[in-house]
Amino acid sequence: MFISATITCFAPLAELVDARDSKSRSFGSICSTQIWGTIRIIVKLSKYKRIIIKVGSAVIARPDGKVNQKILSAICNDILWLRNRKIQVLLVSSGAISLGRKNIMLPNTLRLSESQALASHGQIELMAAWKKHFNNHSVNIGQMLLTPAELKLKTSSNYAIQTMNKLLELNLIPIINENDSTATDEIKFGDNDLLAAKIAKLFKANLLIMLSTVEGLYKEKDEINSNQSLIINKISKIDSKIRKMANDKDISGKGGMKSKLLAAEACMQNKCDVVIGSGLHPNPIKRIFKENTATWFRK
Incomplete structure (x- = not known):
């Protein structure tokens, strides 16, 4: 099966098709068509055997602190779409602190201990929401709360991998979050971006999909003209x-584009592709593959 993603890049002449030709030609695992100055690269989905999907806090939680039920439902549908194509999927989900705010009144600026308390409370609602939507498809889930310190240790990281693999073997969806009640790394910086990159390395994933509230990495203003997309494809x-283009004002939550670039850089060093796109659309994962509205990191 071929899934398309329009990516602006340079390619060998042999991979280009005349823009007037409506047909696509296959070259191994890639099929490409040049359209209006861009190259439509159609990626063979079967290239990706193991995918990590990281969902940010601002995607999961509405401004009022409630779960964005429509978004979670759409993401679940897309995860099952991937699984039906024999792709193993791990879900890294933020959102515990944001959801914890709904029932506990605290100031906007939180102390570390307050963030940890909210995470402990909100994690229950977060997992209940995922359970509800996956159960609608008769799919069960398994929760894993990890810390960076655990992942640095060979024994504990091996146990984590064994658990992930066993959950997949049992046809469950592993849902991973940082254990914010005991760890602080992702509370202070990251929103699970860096955790997702570490999981991708351990799991030997070949694609990390990061769903945020923006379409991707935006170009600098002086590089944009009326004929170009605002997104670097x-x-x-x-x-x-590229680092200079990262502007955290564009993203809600603790992560921001800077931590996503760090995560992407770590993944690329381990031969894992990364794509950053919006999780706020219907079928957000399918949309990333089919439309020119995401930033791909791939060599």
């Missing part, structure tokens, strides 16, 4: 110029 190397 493909990045093959993260350099100082």
